[in-house]
Amino acid sequence: MTLIQLTGVTKTLRGQDEARTILSGVDLTLEPGESVAVLGRSGSGKSTLLSLIGLFDRPDGGQYLLGGKDITRVPERRAAALRSAEFGFVFQRFFLLKHLTALQNVSMALVNGQGWLPRRKRRTTAMEALERLEIGHLARHKPPRLSGGEQQRVAIARALVRRPKILLADEPTGALDTDTGNLVVEALRATTDEGCALVLVTHDRDHAAKMSRVARLTDGVLA
Amino acid sequence: MIRLSGRLRSSLIIGLQGIRARKLRTLLSMVSLFLGVLAVVTVQAGSVIAQRALLADLELQRGKDGTLLMYLPSEQGASAITLDAVAGRDDAVAMTRAQAIIGEPGLRPVNEGGVPIDQAGYGPPPQMVCDDHGNCVEQSEQDDEPKPVGQAVELSLIGITGDVREFRPFRLESGEFVDFDSAPSLAPRLVINKHAAEAFAAYSVPAEMRITGASANPTPLIVGVVDDGGWGPTAYVRADELLNWTEPAGLSDPNYGGGIELLASPTATDLEQILRSRFAANDIPTEFQVETIDSLEQMGSQISLMRWIFLGMAALVLLIGVAGILNVGLATVGERVEEFALRRAVGTPRFLLAGIVLAETLLTGLLTAAAAIGAGVVGLEAASRLFASREPFLANVAFPWEAGVAGVIAGLVAGILGGLIPAIRAARIPIATVMRA
Ligand SMILES: Nc1ncnc2c1ncn2[C@@H]1O[C@H](COP(=O)(O)OP(=O)(O)OP(=O)(O)O)[C@@H](O)[C@H]1O
């Protein structure tokens, strides 16, 4: 079944004085295990699109189906539950909490008021996620003592810990050097082998080429 | 249920992580709040303690709140009617007042006029004798030979028809109170107040008791000492034991007011009617005075103004503390914008985040309240030890629970005031912050 289906999605953002239409009719379908690279100039609305898919925000027009269900106008309460259960997020900056260890940073996605896992279960689940990204040995380290690539992999582990159906990554390699970036993109792509869908926003054509599809956002339309 | 407790536990973990990561800040906001809460606790404790002391005095001297108080005449057989009317009732007690001298026969009392023993020697005010033209002269000693002074004490002799402690909670200092279960004794059994006890301690053993108008001088028996809140030496005795020695009218000495004081519980409303009708039947004036004791109200007006002024100042100090906690709270939220946006991105509901921020300041407020209440308890204990000898009302004072409640409320209110705005801000952080940062 189609995992995600966007039809004619529009979004207008209100700036200082005049409103600007960022997305003017985006169509996008995504099947389980599929990966899409989204390219586009800076300011073209890539992050805005990702924030609609990830239910950070709602579209102004069009339709958004998730697993066949219309969630175009889903209320915030339900959206929070969906973000927790269906989506994983990776950002350009890693957003790890400095005062927590790598392991705690991963299990913090399990402590979000959506269901409850006992402490021991949280630890093993988070540890598995770290080990999938081959950084289990860093579990006790706090972020300031990790390299950029290690931090981003902790962030990916955090995104994967609830085994989401869709992984959304917004320029995850933007702050990394080429080799580390390649490593991170490969880690993201590997999740699609297990049936996870991936949307990767990137400026890097090589990274884009590793996805099953490439789409370009120009003038508010995805082509 | 499970969902709720999952939320609760999640917020507990997140909140504690937040506090642990910012121990110094939490401590600083506690410091800023501490003085305010302490001020509230102190004012409340002070006013409650003062109120207790005042109320205890008022109850001793006048009677418990709500007690009916009647001032009845003693002339023309009114005494006998009154004593008869209260006989056998356990909701009313009559008190007669006469003057008595206890001591060796034929001596002038050391405290003539029944004044407190430490004021003895000044004697009663001189009696004035006036002629028909209004010329007054001081009355000279009538006796050719004034009696020698010493070894006798003059006191007020209060005859009671029941246990007055029901209405006036005298504190028993030693011995026991007048016993109404046994048959009346020929030797009147006296319970004396502290002033009388002091007098007897200084001036020897009582031998006989002289009562104006009595047929003979009985030998009294002192069975106990009470604190009655009164100012002069006083003895309490069963009225029926005095009646062995004097007429009902003799129980009330016209030189010392002469009337009968009647204390009755608020439910004894029939008593007034009974007395009025019986008085009327015997041609006794019926316009006696009846009042209801309202100690609380009387005292309230004395204390409340000061209390409000002090509470107002305490509230001001508390407000400064709230401003401090608010300042720290806003700074913390500003610092945690990304954390909150991230937590929302991973699915934490916004109301949960607001709740966590609020809970963190509430916890800070409550911890501060606990510290301030603890300081109040310790301070009161110390004051009680240091100053009890100078200020008797400070002896053995218990920390008033009202002050504890006031402290907790102050802590909670400060927590809510200081946490609400940061909580609302935390809930309003857009998730997209994590993509634009
Ligand atoms: N809250 C907002 N109000 C108004 N305009 C906004 C707001 N947020 C973003 N924009 C504008 O929307 C446009 C699209 O922003 P967006 O972040 O989606 O671009 P992007 O394609 O992700 O760019 P980049 O590659 O630089 O990250 C930008 O021109 C930006 O200035």
Ligand SMILES: [Mg+2]
């Ligand atoms: Mg962007």
